[in-house]
Amino acid sequence: MEKLSGKDKELIRDSWESLGKNKVPHGIVMFTRLFELDPALLTLFNYKTNCGVVPECLSSPEFLEHVTKVMVVIDAAVNHLDDLDSLADFLLNLGRKHQAVGVKTQSFAVVGEALLYMLQCSLGTGYTAALRQAWLNMYTIVVAAMSRGWAKNGEHKSN
Ligand code: HEM
Numbered sequence: 183m184e185k186l187s188g189k190d191k192e193l194i195r196d197s198w199e200s201l202g203k204n205k206v207p208h209g210i211v212m213f214t215r216l217f218e219l220d221p222a223l224l225t226l227f228n229y230k231t232n233c234g235v236v237p238e239c240l241s242s243p244e245f246l247e248h249v250t251k252v253m254v255v256i257d258a259a260v261n262h263l264d265d266l267d268s269l270a271d272f273l274l275n276l277g278r279k280h281q282a283v284g285v286k287t288q289s290f291a292v293v294g295e296a297l298l299y300m301l302q303c304s305l306g307t308g309y310t311a312a313l314r315q316a317w318l319n320m321y322t323i324v325v326a327a328m329s330r331g332w333a334k335n336g337e338h339k340s341n
Pocket of ligand 1: 226227244247248251252255268276279280283285289290293322332
C-alpha cells in the first residue's frame with residue numbers, strides 16, 4: 183500500500199484526537215452529507231426500518247450501527263498510520279462485502295467527500311489545505327484496498 187508522509191500522519195492524528203472520541207455525532211454529520219450528495223444510496227440500507235426516508239434512516243439503530251462501523255474503520259486506520267498494510271486483508275474483505283450488498287466503488291469516493299465535509303464542519307479554521315490533503319491521502323489508501331476486494335468479489339461472481 184502507499185505510504186503517508188510524517189506531516190500527513192501528524193495532521194491526521196492531531197485532528198482525530200477529539201473527533202475520535204465522539205464518533206457517532208460526527209458520523210451522522212458525514213452520512214447526512216452523503217445522502218445530500220447521493221440520496222439513492224439510502225436504498226442500499228435494507229434494514230427492517232424504513233430506510234427510504236433520510237430522517238427515519240438516520241435514527242434507525244441498525245443504521246447508526248453502520249455509522250459506528252465506518253467510524254471504527256477510520257479510527258483503525260488512524261491508529262495504524264505507520265503500518266496500514268496490517269489492515270490490508272481486513273479492508274479487502276470489507277470491499278468484498280460491499281460488492282455483495284450492491285455498493286459501487288464510485289460511492290466510496292462520495293463517502294470521502296462527505297468525510298472531508300465533516301472534517302471541515304468540525305475543525306473550522308483548523309481545516310487547512312494540507313490537512314484536507316493528508317486525510318484524502320489516507321482515505322485513498324483505505325478505499326484502494328477496499329476496491330481491490332470489491333473487484334475480486336466481482337470477478338468471482340462472473341466466473
Ligand atoms: C456508500 C457507501 C456505503 C454503503 C451504502 C454501505 C452499506 C453497507 C451495508 C448495507 C452493510 C451491511 C449491513 C451492515 O453491516 O450494516 C455494510 C457493512 C459494513 N460497512 Fe458499509 N457501506 C458504505 C461505505 C462504507 C465505508 C466507506 C466503510 C468503512 C470505511 C464501511 C464499513 C462497513 C463495515 C465495517 C461493515 C460491516 C462488515 C461486516 O459485517 O463485517 N462502509 N455497509
